[in-house]
Amino acid sequence: MSGMSRIVKTMTSTVFPFAMIFGLYVIAHGHLTPGGGFQGGAVVASACAMVLVAYGSVWTMRKIKEKHLSVLESLGALGFISLAFLGLIFADKIFFDDFIMGPNGIGMIFNNAALGESDIFTAGVIPLMNFAVGLKVIAGLFAIVLVMAYATVKVKEVKSK
Amino acid sequence: MIYNIPYFAVIALILIGLYAILFRRNLIKIVIGITLIESGVNLFLITLGYREGSTAPIYTLSPGGIMSMPVPQALTLTSIVIGVAVLALMLSFIIHIYRHYKTLDVRKIGGDD
Amino acid sequence: MNIMDHLPALVVAVPLLGAFLTPLVGKVNDKLRNIFVIFIAGLTCALVFLLANQVFTDPDGIITYVFGADTEDTLKSIAEQGNPLVRILFEVDGLSAFMAIIGSLLPLVAVIYSWSFMKEHTGLDKYYTLILLMTAGMLGMMLTGDLFNFFVFLEITSIASAALIAFYTDKGKAMVAGFKYIVISSIGALFILLAIAIFYAQYDALNIAVIANNIQYGFLDKIALVLLIAALGMKSAFAPMHMWLPDAYGRAPASVTFVLIGTTLASLYGVLRVCFTLYGKNLAATGSNLGSLNLTPGFLLGALLVVLAIITIFVGVFMALKQVDLKRMIAYVAVAEIGYMLLAFSAVLISLYGGTSPNTEVVSQTALKGGLFHIFNDALDIGLLFLVAGAIYYATKETSLNKLGGLARNMKYTTIFFLIGLFAASGMPPMNGFASKILIYESTYQVNPILSVIAILCSILILAVFVKVFHSVFLGPEHVSLKNVKEVPKIMLLSMAIISGIIIFFGLFPDVVVNNLISPAAEALTNNKIYISSILGVI
Numbered sequence: 071m072s073g074m075s076r077i078v079k080t081m082t083s084t085v086f087p088f089a090m091i092f093g094l095y096v097i098a099h100g101h102l103t104p105g106g107g108f109q110g111g112a113v114v115a116s117a118c119a120m121v122l123v124a125y126g127s128v129w130t131m132r133k134i135k136e137k138h139l140s141v142l143e144s145l146g147a148l149g150f151i152s153l154a155f156l157g158l159i160f161a162d163k164i165f166f167d168d169f170i171m172g173p174n175g176i177g178m179i180f181n182n183a184a185l186g187e188s189d190i191f192t193a194g195v196i197p198l199m200n201f202a203v204g205l206k207v208i209a210g211l212f213a214i215v216l217v218m219a220y221a222t223v224k225v226k227e228v229k230s231k
Numbered sequence: 232m233i234y235n236i237p238y239f240a241v242i243a244l245i246l247i248g249l250y251a252i253l254f255r256r257n258l259i260k261i262v263i264g265i266t267l268i269e270s271g272v273n274l275f276l277i278t279l280g281y282r283e284g285s286t287a288p289i290y291t292l293s294p295g296g297i298m299s300m301p302v303p304q305a306l307t308l309t310s311i312v313i314g315v316a317v318l319a320l321m322l323s324f325i326i327h328i329y330r331h332y333k334t335l336d337v338r339k340i341g342g343d344d
Numbered sequence: 345m346n347i348m349d350h351l352p353a354l355v356v357a358v359p360l361l362g363a364f365l366t367p368l369v370g371k372v373n374d375k376l377r378n379i380f381v382i383f384i385a386g387l388t389c390a391l392v393f394l395l396a397n398q399v400f401t402d403p404d405g406i407i408t409y410v411f412g413a414d415t416e417d418t419l420k421s422i423a424e425q426g427n428p429l430v431r432i433l434f435e436v437d438g439l440s441a442f443m444a445i446i447g448s449l450l451p452l453v454a455v456i457y458s459w460s461f462m463k464e465h466t467g468l469d470k471y472y473t474l475i476l477l478m479t480a481g482m483l484g485m486m487l488t489g490d491l492f493n494f495f496v497f498l499e500i501t502s503i504a505s506a507a508l509i510a511f512y513t514d515k516g517k518a519m520v521a522g523f524k525y526i527v528i529s530s531i532g533a534l535f536i537l538l539a540i541a542i543f544y545a546q547y548d549a550l551n552i553a554v555i556a557n558n559i560q561y562g563f564l565d566k567i568a569l570v571l572l573i574a575a576l577g578m579k580s581a582f583a584p585m586h587m588w589l590p591d592a593y594g595r596a597p598a599s600v601t602f603v604l605i606g607t608t609l610a611s612l613y614g615v616l617r618v619c620f621t622l623y624g625k626n627l628a629a630t631g632s633n634l635g636s637l638n639l640t641p642g643f644l645l646g647a648l649l650v651v652l653a654i655i656t657i658f659v660g661v662f663m664a665l666k667q668v669d670l671k672r673m674i675a676y677v678a679v680a681e682i683g684y685m686l687l688a689f690s691a692v693l694i695s696l697y698g699g700t701s702p703n704t705e706v707v708s709q710t711a712l713k714g715g716l717f718h719i720f721n722d723a724l725d726i727g728l729l730f731l732v733a734g735a736i737y738y739a740t741k742e743t744s745l746n747k748l749g750g751l752a753r754n755m756k757y758t759t760i761f762f763l764i765g766l767f768a769a770s771g772m773p774p775m776n777g778f779a780s781k782i783l784i785y786e787s788t789y790q791v792n793p794i795l796s797v798i799a800i801l802c803s804i805l806i807l808a809v810f811v812k813v814f815h816s817v818f819l820g821p822e823h824v825s826l827k828n829v830k831e832v833p834k835i836m837l838l839s840m841a842i843i844s845g846i847i848i849f850f851g852l853f854p855d856v857v858v859n860n861l862i863s864p865a866a867e868a869l870t871n872n873k874i875y876i877s878s879i880l881g882v883i
Contacts, residue, residue, distance in 0.1 A: 272541065
């Protein structure tokens, strides 16, 4: 599909960084405020879909190839499951979050209990899992929208022949 | 009685969704019916967690008083994610079916027997 | 880190890890990806065998595994200090271990078969990823002890299967079959979620053992039972909800159908869990009396399921008689076989909770063993027939019975495997179908002689259908277009030989199988006190 007018393109390129920052904020603070991996990932994917609609699918598919998105998605999924296995290796319990936070934890940089309780470094392995899930959701949802736009373009071409 | 209104909304959503799946011919309307049933079931899950006079369960240092149950909220979130995935899959199937059969009428597609 | 302590989690986590690594490995090399997938499937199979060994040699016969905390500490704090149960846990008893053996053997053979069956197709990265995801979902469904976890794994399995059913994207019919499957599957899963929400509203718990301990038989519980049986029956193809099965099994690639059989049986496992373990306390409750019958809820449930089973057997057999497409015909026979399994389990319910005949113990145990043995046998028999149909499609690119003929000259081994599958599916000795079907005939005769007569007659009809197919496909004069048909590659023959070997072994030594595999499962199913007390302490 072709893009929209110049006004829409300018406004989109102005709003897009703010939308992405807001989505990443929702992902990063998932253990303190409402939000988390899926919610923040859906916000960022909506921002990317806004770019797709404003600039047209031909332009977007020249900038982002679908196979790069597939690699990102696999990395997100692998991050999640390797965090689960890390709990198994280090502390003999799967999906265990005390191996970062506990007294023998490997992530002593995350163990700032003196800072109070609503600090960002307080929930062990859950923020890391939020990042992995957020990356997977962003790549996955954007790939779905991109491939559907590509398929619709081909349907229109077949129909007009 | 006024606290039972969400349950009536749940029943209404599920019945309208079932009507759309059973009696509509367009494929996309069938998919919308499935989405309506899913919204109804999610609403039912969230309504179960409400306690009278409660606040949202998001505080670490809470200001006192009771909070509503957080478990149904986690269940609803999982259900919404599953619903998004199923919806994306169904719409991809519809794109392929349209490309083959050139129609979205559920009585005209369909195989043998 | 001791692997033997973490087996239940590893059984689900290893296919998941393999599924996420497959696209990355596939970008490097194709053969490496095939070997990697076969390695992951084999590793899962080995882990499941170790787990089954652990369960069968355990004195209680049950293994509990808590996610995210230490198992013994959590169980001790629940039993002694009365803390509420907030963790998800896997509870592996004899029935779960038995179903997990089936659920890990089927994808291994399917992956070996698809090495050469799928060689000319593109998009194989996603195909192998989805098969490993189906494996992880299936095994998770069979091992879990938490209702919402069961729902999540059910959805994972159905999404992965729907994408695989529509694998042949150049044909419109496969797309329609996939769409039908995902619509029906999604509606069923949403009703299961509604029933789970009703349970959560009443008992404030999602764990099967906790709900089974506290369950009463009020109005809402009856609604939840109806919703669960209807939705899980829709996924297991009970008639009249079987309409998706011929389309889905008939238009998917043959190796995908092989794993789909496993997922259908996993939904049947869900029906068993709900009927026997979850509602176990209610089934024996006193009901009203009708003459000399004692109308307990168990008897009513059994009577309803018997009617559904008879309808399923009839629909399966009579629709198979008029089919022209080979795979669709085998799919209708699969529907009839599911009717046999349901007949056995409803006979168990009637004889255990109807309470009229004198030897209820023997009859119910025989029926239960027959039904469980038939689950394994049906997976192997119908699976072998689908693999043979896939081999015919690979060699001749035809599936219609009108265009096939005289294939026995060129495809000798395939003919032998079809003969083995034919005898096994229709219950002829010395195959395994005979061993399980005779247990079903004997036990249903005690419940009501008419049921047994119907079962035997329909078995004979299945034999007639398959003999007709064998004659028209393999014997007879050759078609002009099929002159250059060659035998299928050796890897496909190897996978079919593995299944045939297991079929013949089960047929010749059925008591070895029944005593070691089936008896623990039957014990675990009729006695749900062990299931509850292993989590909540002695009640």
